[in-house]
Amino acid sequence: MKIALGADHGGFGLKEIIKSHLEKKGIEVLDKGTYSTDSVDYPVYSKAVAQAVLNNEADYGILICGTGIGISIAANRFKGIRAALCSNSTMAKLTRQHNNANILALGARMTGDVLALDIVDEFLNTSFEGGRHTHRIEAIEL
Ligand code: RB5
Numbered sequence: 001m002k003i004a005l006g007a008d009h010g011g012f013g014l015k016e017i018i019k020s021h022l023e024k025k026g027i028e029v030l031d032k033g034t035y036s037t038d039s040v041d042y043p044v045y046s047k048a049v050a051q052a053v054l055n056n057e058a059d060y061g062i063l064i065c066g067t068g069i070g071i072s073i074a075a076n077r078f079k080g081i082r083a084a085l086c087s088n089s090t091m092a093k094l095t096r097q098h099n100n101a102n103i104l105a106l107g108a109r110m111t112g113d114v115l116a117l118d119i120v121d122e123f124l125n126t127s128f129e130g131g132r133h134t135h136r137i138e139a140i141e142l
Pocket of ligand 1: 065066067068069
């Protein structure tokens with residue numbers, strides 16, 4: 001499995017924690033930045049991670065900003081991207097099962113590091129259920 005990571009300055013610290021967590025599990029990481037706490041604009045990272053997922057360079061993306069809101073709004077402008085902002089692991093499980101989310105968004109100023117790692121694990125360990133959810137997802141793109 002390969003995961004594309006992206007964050008603005010507000011999410012940089014949590015991105016580094018998630019990167020090390022994934023690498024310890026043997027999961028390959030494609031780090032699209034940012035690479036410091038210098039102020040940057042979150043849409044840049046939404047675009048980089050959305051394109052990595054859409055081009056099949058990564059199986060899933062994880063995007064982090066202060067709240068997770070701006071970075072998920074920007075990612076969802078890309079056709080085929082379903083970015084889900086999750087604040088607990090039940091949301092992460094359900095968004096994979098029901099929405100087939102392909103990007104997990106997190107708010108580093110809203111969600112503690114330990115909880116964020118639980119959310120990441122639940123997201124990556126859960127499969128799409130298909131069935132009644134399939135036509136609803138197809139309808140998003142119409
Ligand atoms: C940056 O200060 C902050 O606006 C950003 O990280 C995010 O919370 C936007 O939605």
